[in-house]
Amino acid sequence: MTEQPPRDLVGSLAKGLDVMAILATRPAGMTLTEMAQEAGLTRAGARRFLLTLVASGYAAQDGRRFALTPRLLGLARQWLDGSSLWGFAEPHMRKVAVALKESCSAAVLSDQDVVYVARVPGERIMSVALHVGTRLPAYCTSMGRVLLSELPEPQLRQFLADAQIRKLTQNTATDRERLFDIIRDVAVDGYALVDEELEIGLRSIAVPIRDRSARIVAAVNVSTQPSRFTVAAMKREILPLLQRAAGDIESFFAV
CATH class of the missing domain: 1.10.10.10 (Winged helix-like DNA-binding domain superfamily/Winged helix DNA-binding domain)
Known part of the structure; x- marks a missing residue:
């Protein structure tokens, strides 16, 4: 800019x-x-x-x-309602949620956090209360790592240096060099999978949504529980559905 x-x-x-x-x-x-x-x-x-x-x-x-x-929430709701991208994305996200019986969400990066801009709840009750407008730390969430994966090395290192990083569970990666490598791997793999780093009992996998210039503008994910999907099953069963949904959502930019 x-x-x-x-x-x-x-x-x-x-x-x-x-x-x-x-x-x-x-x-x-x-x-x-x-x-x-x-x-x-x-x-x-x-x-x-x-x-x-x-x-x-x-x-x-x-x-x-x-x-x-709450008046500020009204402004946010008006913006989201007026953002035709998320109206376009919701049916594709719903297909994923219905097929898996799990929640499907979309988020954008805001400072050190991801902010949820669309969400289709699943049938399973999650202990984390998530809704449009929810903010979560980017460093330990699948959508956050996807959104950070496009940053050039200097900007990513600066982000990690400035970020307030703390151990939320025993699985949370907090070493900044390790996080840098994890996020760089996300850029290569094209997806991020976070296993109980935000909360014990919560796994999520995310992929990017790109605009017509191939710039990442958002991320979409599915959250589940270890008892429902192993890590291998998430890659095998959830990831292809997410990638297909992301591709369908990206067709919005071709119009």
Whole structure:
């Protein structure tokens, strides 16, 4: 993306968006002082941004604490509803979910996370509550590794250096060099399989969705349980269905 000169940018809008992003990480809310410290603002500046969000309905004030309201979810829903790609993708994802009786999801990369943009639930109940808008760490999820696999080496190393990496289960890969190699292998293999790294009892496999220029724009995955599919069975039975669905979804860009 071409970098815009400072004179073309609205600094206050950018800072206001930063404030909203910070609030999004604190669903229980934040005090004025906490926001000022987190956003690098004066108390007066933080107060103006927060009260503006309250006045516009995007935040609510409860005593000394400020928190986002569901109105922001409404914006996200409008964007998703208006994104014809995901409306086009949903029937293809549903075919996969019905055939396997497992959930099928799509996500995009956002900072250090993947954000779910489409999801067809399966018949099996998963302990991880996932829905459109859910954010999960990219480094330990199959869709995250697929989305990261296209990054050039310097950018991938920088991503891993900046990422907040922690061990979520005994299987979680946390060594940055090992993660680099894993993600590089994903680029070669064309898919990522994560075995109980996000949560014990949860396996997932993902493939990329590419636009007409072959750039990865999203990833689609299937999540299952070890009792349902072995790793070998996932590669043998789930992967071909996912690859076919991804190909069908990619035909959207040929229109």
